[in-house]
Amino acid sequence: MTSSSIAIILIVIAAVIVLAVFFTFVPVMLWISALAAGVRISIFTLVGMRLRRVIPSRVVNPLIKAHKAGLNVKTNQLESHYLAGGNVDRVVNALIAAERANIELPFERGAAIDLAGRDVLEAVQMSVNPKVIETPFIAGVAMDGIEVKAKARITVRANIERLVGGAGEETIIARVGEGIVSTIGSSDNHKKVLENPDMISRTVLSKGLDSGTAFEILSIDIADVDIGKNIGAILQTDQADADKKIAQAKAEERRAMAVALEQEMVARVQEMRAKVVESEAEVPLAMADALKSGNLGVMDYMNFQNINADTDMRDSISKMSDQKDSKKD
Incomplete structure (x- = not known):
């Protein structure tokens, strides 16, 4: 090449x-x-x-x-x-x-x-082509204490002018849920909600919930309504249990105060008895000193002994009569 x-x-x-x-x-x-x-x-x-x-x-x-x-x-x-x-x-x-x-x-x-x-x-x-947003079951409590659960379908259309800076679907669902709860809560009883579920959609739709969002709400339809718990009865039961516990606590407090007072009284009685016994122990010594000093004669001492014996006899007789009366009863 x-x-x-x-x-x-x-x-x-x-x-x-x-x-x-x-x-x-x-x-x-x-x-x-x-x-x-x-x-x-x-x-x-x-x-x-x-x-x-x-x-x-x-x-x-x-x-x-x-x-x-x-x-x-x-x-x-x-x-x-x-x-x-x-x-x-x-x-x-x-x-x-x-x-x-x-x-x-x-x-x-x-x-x-x-x-x-x-x-x-x-x-x-x-x-x-508008979009349908379905909410979960939203629970509200009517004035009669019955819980009502409602599920709504929200038909929305995008608002082109508010897409930048406008709130999303979560805000729409939250606002509709708040409206459902307030509407159910303002009803006198749950039966009105069950009879007229469209009352919820009308009330919620009239509040202008789409302001500040990227959507325009076309309609709100209640898809399902269900009865929940009797919240009023549950609250009353809980309140009764709480009142019972408070009453029991106050009763226990009073009992403890009574026991403490009784113990204090017993202690005082025992203290007084001890003083009486102590005083009674000093009586023979005082009488002996009185006899020695000549302030108390022999006859006075014998009269004192007779009075004591008479008092003891009367106490014995009264105790025997009390025992007979108790047996008759």
Whole structure:
């Protein structure tokens, strides 16, 4: 193989490599597709997207889709939304759906909704086809103490203007639950709620619960109503048990005070008896001193002994009569 042949082969290889790099970096096929769809876009714009680390197909394909749908969307708008981290294809699909449904949705609002983390296409679809949110069983207690459980179905439609900054489904469910509880609680008895369950939906719907949310409540329907516990009877039973325990505690306190008082009285009586015994023990000594000193005569002492004997006899007779009376009884 001659040197000229080798040079030709090297030139061909180099040309292939250059063309491969060129077609890889410059999306020529994408540019041709845009031109075929009637979208005027410069090849240098596509190269600039590569330099700005933007995938051209993520911008050009939605641009072609928007142009075919008759939307006035600029390349810079789509590219800036892509650089902000948004989903360009989803926003364009939402714009097309909104235009077909005759819903006013500018590109800036759709991009803002998408960047806020909400599915803008789903929001447009929900504006056309309302969504039904079903609440769990919500329990309320009527004035007669009977618990009533109600389950509601909330039909909502997305509010495009309040999607950015508006509250979600959890807030709707919480507000409806609060309305159900207050409506049941204001009823005189549970029978009225069972007879007219639509009273709950009318009352709750009239409160404007969708204010500040990303939805518009179309209707609230009570799907199921059930009877729960007799809360009033349970509370009365608990109160009676509590009153009983309080009364028992107070009675135990009084008993303890009576026992303490009795023990105190017994201690005082024993103390007084001890003093009496002590005093009685001093009587013979005092009498002996009186006899020695002449202050008490022998006859006086004998009279004192006779009085004691007479007193003892009378005590014995009274005890015997008491025992006879007790036997007769």
